[in-house]
Amino acid sequence: MATRSRRPERRQEPLSRERIVEAAVELLDTVGERGLTFRALAQHLSTGPGAIYWHITGKDELLGAATEAVVAAAVAVEPSGRTADSPEDTVRAVALGLFDATEAHPWLAMQLAMQLSRTPWATVAPRIFESLGRQVRAMDVPEAHWFTATSALMHYILGAAGQNAANSASAARAGLTGGDVDRDAFLDTVSAAWEALDPEEYPFIRAVANQVRGHDDREQFLAGITLVLAGITAHHRPGH
Structure with missing residues (x-):
């Protein structure tokens, strides 16, 4: 006897823009931008594309809203482990929030x-x-220096975080799982290659090659934040 295929269950609660954006982030994390279609999103939400278009007009708006949601959560991170939060502490918290968000997404x-x-x-x-x-x-x-100082911080944070994310993506494509053993082996390979460079043409690279082994990306990122903050403070100290 022929059987009817079951239709996908429809969601019972009202669909909101917030839930649509949340689902878009989930899809972006799992299937990437190319996989984020209104058809896939409707299936993920157990609804019809028309219900989504009621809240979101197109893919560009959807990507913008997903980016805004992730960034808003990242910069809302509060400093921790301090008895008194200084502006520098808050900058580090915001920077790490963005760094971790870029790594996670x-x-x-x-x-x-x-x-x-x-x-x-x-x-x-x-x-x-x-x-x-x-x-x-x-x-x-x-x-008079607010724009320049803030731009320096923003450019370092997004540049370093983006490069770290690119490195992680490259490692994943190369078959590295992100585990400590694989990462350490990869860094050992880089370090050994740098040590093998021509000592006359690359004296500095050879000198720091061993520091590549086992370094912590987040600690290195925070060290860069400290350097930028120290530069801002030194350059704009009274009487300078």
Whole structure:
């Protein structure tokens, strides 16, 4: 006897923009930007594409909303482990929030780069800039230098976080699982290759080659933040 195929169950609770964006982030994390279609999103939400179009007009808006949601959560991270939170502590918390978000969401670095270059007036760039700029202002940097100092921080954070994400993606494509053993083996290979370079042409690279082995990416990232903050403080100290 012929049997009827079961139709997908429809969701019972009302569909919201927030839930659509949350589901979009979930799909981006698992299937990437190419896999994020309204058909796939509708299936993921157990609804019809028309219900999604009621809240989101197209894929560009969906990607922008997903990026904004992840960035908003990242910059909302509060400093921890301190008795008194300084502006520098807050900058480090925001920076680590963005670093970890970019690591956790492989699609984020590309979306940030695209949105910051194409639509810097939209919500993402102002949110990051505001989060960092308030702390620059609290560091008593003269107002005439707020933009430059905040830009330096933002460019370092997004550049370093994006490069780290790219390194992780390359390691994954090369078959590395992200485990400590595989990562250590990869860094040993890099270090050995640097040590084998011509000593006259690459004296500096050879000198630091051993420091590549076993380094911690987050610690290295935070060390860079400390250097940028120290430079801002030194350059704008009273009487300078």
